[in-house]
Amino acid sequence: MSEQAQARAAVVWKKGGPFQLEDVTVEAPRADEVLVRMVATGMCHTDMIVRDQFYPLPLPIVLGHEGAGVVERVGDRVTKVAPGDHVVMAFTFCGKCDLCQSGHPAYCREFYARNMGGGRMDGSTAIQKEGKPLHDHFFGQSSFSTFAIATERNIVKVRKDVPLELLGPLGCGISTGAGAVLNSLGVKAGRSFAAFGSGAVGLSAIMAARLAGATTIIAVDTKPNRLQMAQELGATHAVNGQTEDAVEFIKRVTGGRGVDYTLESTGNPKVLRQAIDSLDILGTCGVVGAPPVGTEASFDVNDLMIPGRSVRGIVEGDSVPDIFIPQLIDLYAQGRFPFDKLVRFYPMEQINQAAKDSEKGDTLKPIIRMTRPT
Ligand SMILES: [Zn+2]
Numbered sequence: 001m002s003e004q005a006q007a008r009a010a011v012v013w014k015k016g017g018p019f020q021l022e023d024v025t026v027e028a029p030r031a032d033e034v035l036v037r038m039v040a041t042g043m044c045h046t047d048m049i050v051r052d053q054f055y056p057l058p059l060p061i062v063l064g065h066e067g068a069g070v071v072e073r074v075g076d077r078v079t080k081v082a083p084g085d086h087v088v089m090a091f092t093f094c095g096k097c098d099l100c101q102s103g104h105p106a107y108c109r110e111f112y113a114r115n116m117g118g119g120r121m122d123g124s125t126a127i128q129k130e131g132k133p134l135h136d137h138f139f140g141q142s143s144f145s146t147f148a149i150a151t152e153r154n155i156v157k158v159r160k161d162v163p164l165e166l167l168g169p170l171g172c173g174i175s176t177g178a179g180a181v182l183n184s185l186g187v188k189a190g191r192s193f194a195a196f197g198s199g200a201v202g203l204s205a206i207m208a209a210r211l212a213g214a215t216t217i218i219a220v221d222t223k224p225n226r227l228q229m230a231q232e233l234g235a236t237h238a239v240n241g242q243t244e245d246a247v248e249f250i251k252r253v254t255g256g257r258g259v260d261y262t263l264e265s266t267g268n269p270k271v272l273r274q275a276i277d278s279l280d281i282l283g284t285c286g287v288v289g290a291p292p293v294g295t296e297a298s299f300d301v302n303d304l305m306i307p308g309r310s311v312r313g314i315v316e317g318d319s320v321p322d323i324f325i326p327q328l329i330d331l332y333a334q335g336r337f338p339f340d341k342l343v344r345f346y347p348m349e350q351i352n353q354a355a356k357d358s359e360k361g362d363t364l365k366p367i368i369r370m371t372r373p374t
């Protein structure tokens with residue numbers, strides 16, 4: 001059980017990147033760990049903002065947190081999965097604190113340390129380049145690599161009759177949008193919803209709002225291609241926030257009232273204000289867009305207080321990955337959650353192109369196919 005795996009990983013050596021492919025070694029799994037042969041890993045906004053050090057994680061580091069692969073080897077104490085199982089990797093959590101135990105592992109008291117600490121909780125790492133440790137365990141996986149180490153807790157066993165290479169983004173971006181609507185906001189049939197930002201997260205929220213039975217679903221974005229996709233996926237209305245006042249549009253569509261729920265996924269404080277101003281009385285705005293640490297936003301306190309509006313932050317769709325990810329896969333298999341429409345595949349060698357296309361908004365959800373060293 002002691003042999004290492006030879007792998008190829010995308011390493012960020014300095015602030016701003018690029019992702020550089022390197023031959024590395026990955027340690028054998030410890031007793032509670034699982035070694036996964038990666039098939040494909042989605043790329044999410046958080047990979048880019050850590051590469052750019054909006055969140056100051058230690059460098060050099062292997063990122064990637066939407067992994068899908070096949071279990072290669074398991075530690076002695078692992079019972080949840082066995083070699084050959086198909087798995088999706090999600091965020092990790094302690095499993096012991098009050099928040100984990102009450103069904104909210106995305107709000108684990110050790111969330112930051114475990115997902116963004118740059119290594120295991122004891123400070124060690126599993127990936128080395130020529131004997132020198134690289135930071136890893138990003139979201140408990142660092143899956144921009146042909147092999148990745150996770151723990152039993154943050155891998156989800158999935159059915160084998162759906163394409164595994166598609167499933168990684170269910171570990172973060174897609175669950176974030178869908179979970180915000182289904183778990184956190186609790187959108188109900190017959191109600192109204194607006195997504196501010198129609199990237200992968202916003203579009204997943206729109207698909208979920210349709211699943212929940214919302215009858216007015218409004219997409220707000222500045223890119224015509226995204227607005228068109230939003231309408232294909234279930235938006236009943238679409239507004240270009242660059243050429244039209246989104247708040248006025250939403251009021252007009254809802255007979256002057258505003259919508260019951262909004263979701264802000266752009267990370268822009270001005271858009272957040274619009275998402276609050278577009279709410280009906282007793283409406284709720286969910287916030288999932290992450291601006292740089294220290295960003296402040298403003299709104300008229302009376303516009304929050306008098307109509308009884310709420311604003312709440314949402315992490316990872318407040319999901320329990322073992323429960324939520326298989327549900328989304330079943331919905332996908334039934335044709336009711338077609339998140340594959342958001343996806344574009346890239347070979348590992350084009351990981352920087354994938355990042356560029358995603359940042360420009362040309363690609364909604366890049367997935368990197370992992371290629372083994374030759
Ligand atoms: Zn916890």
Ligand SMILES: [Zn+2]
Nearest residue numbers: 044046172173
């Ligand atoms: Zn993510």
